[in-house]
Amino acid sequence: MRNSIFAAIKFCSVLAVSSVGATSVLPVQEANAACSGVHRTVTLNTAGGKRYGKSHGGAQDFLKHKEVVLTFDDGPVPNITPKVLHELDKHCAKATFFMVATMAKNNPSLARKVANKGHTVGIHSYSHKNLGQVSGAKAISDVNRSITAIEKAVGRDVAPFFRFPYLSENRSVNQHLKGLGYGVFAIDVDSLDYKFSNPTSMVNRVMSELNRKGKGIILMHDIQKVTANGLGQLLTRLNKEGYKIVHIRGRGGKDPSAPVLVSSASETKKTPKPIVVASLETKQKPETTWTLRKSVDVPAKKTKKTKKRSVKKALTNRKSPIRAKVKKRIIVASAKPAKRVKKQKVAKLTAQDVFKRNKAKALKQFAKNKQAFRAAIKKRIIN
Numbered sequence: 001m002r003n004s005i006f007a008a009i010k011f012c013s014v015l016a017v018s019s020v021g022a023t024s025v026l027p028v029q030e031a032n033a034a035c036s037g038v039h040r041t042v043t044l045n046t047a048g049g050k051r052y053g054k055s056h057g058g059a060q061d062f063l064k065h066k067e068v069v070l071t072f073d074d075g076p077v078p079n080i081t082p083k084v085l086h087e088l089d090k091h092c093a094k095a096t097f098f099m100v101a102t103m104a105k106n107n108p109s110l111a112r113k114v115a116n117k118g119h120t121v122g123i124h125s126y127s128h129k130n131l132g133q134v135s136g137a138k139a140i141s142d143v144n145r146s147i148t149a150i151e152k153a154v155g156r157d158v159a160p161f162f163r164f165p166y167l168s169e170n171r172s173v174n175q176h177l178k179g180l181g182y183g184v185f186a187i188d189v190d191s192l193d194y195k196f197s198n199p200t201s202m203v204n205r206v207m208s209e210l211n212r213k214g215k216g217i218i219l220m221h222d223i224q225k226v227t228a229n230g231l232g233q234l235l236t237r238l239n240k241e242g243y244k245i246v247h248i249r250g251r252g253g254k255d256p257s258a259p260v261l262v263s264s265a266s267e268t269k270k271t272p273k274p275i276v277v278a279s280l281e282t283k284q285k286p287e288t289t290w291t292l293r294k295s296v297d298v299p300a301k302k303t304k305k306t307k308k309r310s311v312k313k314a315l316t317n318r319k320s321p322i323r324a325k326v327k328k329r330i331i332v333a334s335a336k337p338a339k340r341v342k343k344q345k346v347a348k349l350t351a352q353d354v355f356k357r358n359k360a361k362a363l364k365q366f367a368k369n370k371q372a373f374r375a376a377i378k379k380r381i382i383n
């Protein structure tokens with residue numbers, strides 16, 4: 001028995017395409033051309049906060065007619081992911097696994113196995129929280145933790161691909177991911193596998209959606225038994241009906257230690273113009289995480305003396321949120337004390353630049369310690 005049902009596309013190998021729209025597509029060598037369930041491999045340049053999948057307005061359409069990308073969310077889990085891997089192997093297919101960090105942490109050898117088999121690993125949050133329903137700061141912290149945990153479990157850098165749980169987006173996270181060079185993935189075809197108990201029904205659903213749309217990123221879950229049981233059938237149908245599997249890889253700047261400026265507009269709609277939200281962290285052990293949460297108006301009648309005193313008090317009390325009153329605005333920042341590390345990579349903004357809203361310049365002038373950041377705020381307040 002042939003090891004692949006994809007005989008028809010056995011020798012398609014990898015197509016080199018220079019570019020499709022704004023997305024860079026680079027050729028990647030397939031390790032085993034004889035086992036070619038994968039029609040072509042596309043390396044996506046995710047830099048600049050690109051979005052994929054039509055369901056949420058993704059414009060990066062790198063797929064041609066009858067091309068599909070297989071994606072599996074929420075795993076890995078011991079009783080199902082191995083079966084999914086087995087079916088993919090059997091059909092020489094490659095997929096993308098958007099892992100949940102807690103799952104990867106609990107099953108590190110399985111997470112590693114997924115990556116070692118040549119599948120792509122992306123990020124699907126730390127614990128599958130609805131990030132659209134938490135604050136920007138919390139959501140960003142969740143994303144950072146999930147990247148660190150999943151990379152640790154997998155034992156290597158993951159692809160700069162992120163998919164929000166429930167596809168529920170958070171604007172601050174989108175900005176943050178953009179800074180990290182991550183692409184945001186939605187979907188084109190929802191298998192709704194969690195609704196089915198019969199594998200054939202699930203496969204029928206996927207195929208009818210695909211026939212309607214002609215191509216797309218397919219969402220499945222490697223925590224659903226029905227998915228593992230129906231995957232072989234699905235891969236056979238895809239081949240029979242002329243669909244071709246595209247394997248996606250990631251490329252794009254990723255520097256989690258880089259400070260990121262995020263607009264606070266999403267946090268406080270009443271604020272006329274964003275001041276700054278700075279998520280200043282190092283990848284390893286941040287000395288301190290600063291997050292400026294929001295800006296709000298304060299009564300203009302408050303005296304300069306009052307402002308100065310309260311700011312000084314707030315700045316010296318690390319346990320409470322720091323409130324720096326500047327002219328008519330307050331910046332609320334929270335300082336999260338963390339273990340001290342020798343090498344500090346804490347960014348600093350000069351207040352002048354912050355308040356001129358010259359983000360580019362502010363980024364450029366990040367200095368070496370938090371004192372500078374404090375002093376800058378303080379200075380501006382006194383002025």
Ligand SMILES: [Zn+2]
Nearest residue numbers: 073074165166
């Ligand atoms: Zn999910």
